[in-house]
Amino acid sequence: METCSAGAAGMSLAAALPAWAADAKPKAYAPALLVNERGDPLKASELKVQANYVFHYPFEATPVFLLDLGKPAQPNALSTHDRSAYSWPGGVGSKRSIVAFSAICAHQLVYPTRDVSFISFRKTRAQRGVQDGLIHCCAEHSQYDPARGAEVLSGPARQPLCAVLLSYDPRVDSLTAYATLGGELFDEFFQKYQAKLSLEVGSKARNAVSGQVVVRELERFCRNSIQC
Numbered sequence: 663m664e665t666c667s668a669g670a671a672g673m674s675l676a677a678a679l680p681a682w683a684a685d686a687k688p689k690a691y692a693p694a695l696l697v698n699e700r701g702d703p704l705k706a707s708e709l710k711v712q713a714n715y716v717f718h719y720p721f722e723a724t725p726v727f728l729l730d731l732g733k734p735a736q737p738n739a740l741s742t743h744d745r746s747a748y749s750w751p752g753g754v755g756s757k758r759s760i761v762a763f764s765a766i767c768a769h770q771l772v773y774p775t776r777d778v779s780f781i782s783f784r785k786t787r788a789q790r791g792v793q794d795g796l797i798h799c800c801a802e803h804s805q806y807d808p809a810r811g812a813e814v815l816s817g818p819a820r821q822p823l824c825a826v827l828l829s830y831d832p833r834v835d836s837l838t839a840y841a842t843l844g845g846e847l848f849d850e851f852f853q854k855y856q857a858k859l860s861l862e863v864g865s866k867a868r869n870a871v872s873g874q875v876v877v878r879e880l881e882r883f884c885r886n887s888i889q890c
């Protein structure tokens with residue numbers, strides 16, 4: 663199994679982790695194979711380029727954007743708002759173009775629900791955008807560059823979106839989520855939206871995802887994706 667920059671069949675995920683910056687620590691969660699809506703393993707090569715896909719990881723209620731950027735995403739040195747440095751390892755897949763980030767805005771935790779999404783990847787520049795190909799949050803216009811580890815390019819967010827690390831198995835063209843890297847905001851998210859999540863997701867909102875997780879295009883997951 664290939665991980666972000668190193669891999670060998672049979673090697674444990676921990677042993678296969680790349681060399682991280684001094685204070686960078688990926689946080690491991692139970693591995694979850696990405697599957698399509700039929701429950702079959704998602705083929706990385708079948709992802710539409712520059713399309714928004716959503717899955718939930720590492721908890722049932724925490725959404726993640728999955729993107730094939732169509733070009734290699736190189737590693738990038740980043741830091742959280744409390745100045746913990748970390749090295750985002752770049753994209754995975756045969757073209758190293760596939761990336762995943764928590765879809766919870768690092769400013770005030772806006773996130774995509776089944777009813778509405780104010781945050782998404784934009785192939786072309788948003789109205790108040792600074793360039794094409796960014797994740798844009800319509801709430802206060804924070805913008806993140808998914809090709810650079812979701813680094814903040816504009817707006818009030820003070821740290822990148824938290825990265826979700828994927829391993830890629832080239833033998834079967836599959837993807838597995840196994841860790842996060844960067845500024846997690848899950849505690850704040852569950853605290854802020856406790857009542858809302860209990861209506862949307864029920865009592866399993868904070869259950870850990872494991873085994874497999876369904877990936878959907880944002881348009882199939884969410885009824886109203888706001889474009890601003």
Ligand code: FES
Nearest residue numbers: 767769770799802
């Ligand atoms: S919540 Fe996203 S910019 Fe404020």
